[in-house]
Amino acid sequence: MNPRFDRLNPSILTRIVALVAATLLLALGAMMLVAFRGPPPHSRPMMLGEAAALLQGAVAPAGSWTVARYRSDPAPLAEPGQMEDRRAAAQVATLLGARPADVRLVRELPPMRMADPDRKAWPVPGSGPSFGPDGTMLHRAFLLARRTADGWQVVQARQGANGRWYAITLSLMAGIFILLLLPAYWVARRITQPIRRLADGAATERPERAAPLPLTGPPEVRAVGAAYNHMRARIADYLNERTAMLVAIAHDLRTPMTRLSFRLEALPDGPRAKAQADVQEMRAMVTDLLDFMRGQGEGAAQVRVDLSAIVETLADDLADMGQDVAVTHSSRAVVRGDAVALRRCIANLVENAVRYGGSARIAMTVTNGRITVAVEDDGPGVPDAAIERLCEPFYRGEASRNRETGGVGLGLSIARRIADGHGGTLAFANRAGTSNPSGLRASITLPLDR
Secondary structure: HHHHHHOOOOOOOHHHHHHHHHHHHHHHHHHHHHHHOOOOOOOEEEHHHHHHHHHEEEEEEEEEEEEEEEEEOOOOOOOOOEEOHHHHHHHHHHOOOHHHHEEEEEEOOOOOOOOOHHHHOEEEOOOOOOOOOOOOOOOOOEEEEEEEEEEEEEEEEEEOOHHHHHHHHHHHHHHHHHHHHHHHHHHHHHHHHHHHHHHHHOOOOOHHOOOOOOOOOOOHHHHHHHHHHHHHHHHHHHHHHHHHHHHHHHHHHHHHHHHHHHHOOOHHHHHHHHHHHHHHHHHHHHHHHHHHOOOOOOOOOEEEHHHHHHHHHHHHHHHOOOOOOEEOOOOOOEEEEHHHHHHHHHHOOOOOHHHHHHOEEEEEEEOOOEEEEEEOOOOOOOOOOHHHOOOOOOOOOOOOOOOOOOOOOOHHHHHHHHHOOOOOEEEEEEHHHHHHHEEEEEEEEEEEEO
């Protein structure tokens, strides 16, 4: 991170508090805007003068009022929930220059225990109207009628909801939601991205080989990232020290074993043969151990390799040596890797199949940009509980530890390390088809080089 912005990198707690504070301030500002700048929640009432003008053919005032006009022979009467307002009707008659008996005004009853909201605007007798006879306000719904020569001229008006106010309010709420969502997403992404990077780094198969995590994000996340990098470096140092120690011990053992071989020449034929067999077994164990430990280091340069050619050549070489090895299906596949290491990996699988199953059948299939090399045998198989342990160092499915029936338990571990180093996977499964296992299937899957 740029040092200039280090001081502007607040903690996670500060970011959350700031986001909540900004949310509250924006919500408060929206409420104040609606309360002081927006229109009232209801449309304005209709003045009595405007209602009188409706009887003279005027249009309804601007707002949410709907007006219907019709003629009626009988005089309109108040229905349940309505009342006849004779005082307001007399005011309308004054405005129209008509007799009070020729004008009727029917209104909705006010809610119980609530004074008529229009009565405060009515003129007090003898004192004169406070703002004229047309200053009385009409709310919600009313019916105004005037007697004419051919019946009653009726105007029915109803006040609807203030759609404009609701539209402004909902638009304002949607705008605030969008304005809050964008910074909230940005803050959340800034907080979670370093944490996700840390989780991906910890989930790698060999974290000690991965590059150090970049120290970005809030101070808490940067502290965790620094601790993780320190832990990764300590693990790498520990593994390197252990590898160097074991390689040095295994390498130094070769010298005394060579001297021991020369000294065994002085023994009689019977004891000498047994002793030399033990020395040869020790040499094989040291060789396997060195191969295993070297596999933990950096491999050779990876180049394009024809894997099908490696498999077919390996099978031919083993068949010429008298082993029951055959390729049942082959597909041309080019991968990127170390040819020597890949041959060693597949050879370990084939030799394991021949040693425990008596034969090896190799099949190569290409699916979804990956090549799978499957090696099957006709042996007794492996218990399901032991399949997961086959690649553990020094673990053998055959527990006798006899070199005649198996090695020291490093061949499959070496094969797995080679597969992992080439971005592939190594899997084992008992062959299906019968109620009892009828052999083991070992498969290595590698990505193709396009």
